[in-house]
Amino acid sequence: MMLFRPLRFAAPPRPPPARHAGFSLIELTIAVLIVSILLTMGLAAFSVQVEATALSATQKRQETIKEALIAYLRTHKRLPCPETSALDGLQPTGTETRTTPNDPTTRCVSFWGTLPFETLGLSRDTALDGYGNYFTYYVSTAANMNSEPDWTLTSRSGVPGFNVGNPGRFSITERIGATLVQTTNAANLAAAVIVSHGKNGSGAFTLKGTRIAQPPTGSDERTATPDTPPANPPAWVAPGALTGCGGTCPTPGMLELITKDHTDNAGSPGGAYDDIVLVLRPNDLLGPIIKDGAMKSAEALVQEKLAIARDFAIAEMLAHNCAPKPSLSATQPTYPGSPIQYFQRLTDPWDSPIRYHSNQAAKLSASDEDQYTEPAFQIWSLGPDRTDNSSSGSTLPGDDITLSGDDISLSTGIDITYGQILSRISVSACPDPP
Secondary structure, eight states: OOOOOOOOOOOOOOOOOOOOOSOOHHHHHHHHHHHHHHHHHHHHHHHHHHHHHHHHHHHHHHHHHHHHHHHHHHHHSSOOOOBOTGGGTOOOOSOOOBSSTTOTTSOBSOSEEEOOHHHHTOOTGGGBOTTSSBOEEEEOOOSOTTTSOOTTSBOBTTBOOBOTTOOOOBEEEEEETTEEEEOOBGGGOBSEEEEEOTTTOTTOBOTTSOBOOOOOTTSHHHHHSOSSOOSSOOOOOOOTTOBSSTTOOOOOSSOEEEOSOTTTSSOOSOTTOOOEEEEEOHHHHHHHHHHTTSSOOHHHHHHHHHHHHHHHHHHHHHTTTTSOOSOOSTTSOOOTTOHHHHHHHOBOTTSOBOEEEEOOOSOOOTTOGGGTTSEEEEEEBOTTTTOOOOBOSOOSTTOOOBOOTTOBOBTTBSEEEHHHHHTTSOGGGSOOOO
């Protein structure tokens, strides 16, 4: 008999014990570290991008200001004064500040302040650097407007204001490696300077007109930004340290603008000194104006003035019985409207009177050909240094004057000969004596 065993079913295998989802402490630490590194890299890149944007905006606005200053100089024959509202703790309005408000014949209250953006026809935003602070504006003004050239006044009788021959007044100091190198030539002195106080804003005026704390005394930035404006603009002085202007270099003697960073010698912001300085020398402002014909160069103007002086001196010679006048100085008696009066009013592009020296007392004789090569008188300009560098043993009539330094004569020379005079007048004007 067959027996059947009951069927048995095997129990299904038990599932493995469940594991909790998530990361271990080590995994979490590694993940946090990676995220931190990525965030740091991202923030650093973002910070670099923000700084680059601010620097680019600052430099673009400085160029816009430069173009506005050139346009203003072209139109008004002067530069605007700084605005000094912020120096008094007030919010700038953008209007230049003169000793008599709205009177361009009076001098500036200060040679530095905030940018007169309204006077220049610019927006307030243009007067702010990429960091949101006002640019500081320096301009070549004079302490005594009746005796010193001034870029902020239109030149007129008795007031030596702006002329194309005017030098700047600011000596620029640059760091070359570890050495400070100061401007030593008058031709390189700055006429105007636009300063952004950089990322740290030390010394800058804010949008509200308040001033950010000054950097420490003795630092580069403290040198570049005076604490308070002086009572008067810097005087026209003659420091022995400067050359190229005959001992009468115009400079504040108190302001040095450092334009290069002391660490990388590349002029890029950073380190202890992050100001962004735009230096505008005379040629930077005048070059475009002379190029488009709106003004003549100093070289062209001095030749023009010397030619006028020569013709006035010839006219006065004809009125003096065809003999050169011994002197054309202001002490000579004149009659109203005489050529000598016009001669005395002539100034060169640097606001100095044209110089005159009589070489001969002999009367012009049209028949004496040997006389033609002899000089009747000499005329010259003192040049940019406004100093008479001519040399001779004596200044009596008959003695020859020779030029040196930067004194300038006509292209034909300092001598005005009898032959040159005859070529410009009718022979009958000086007939031979009977």
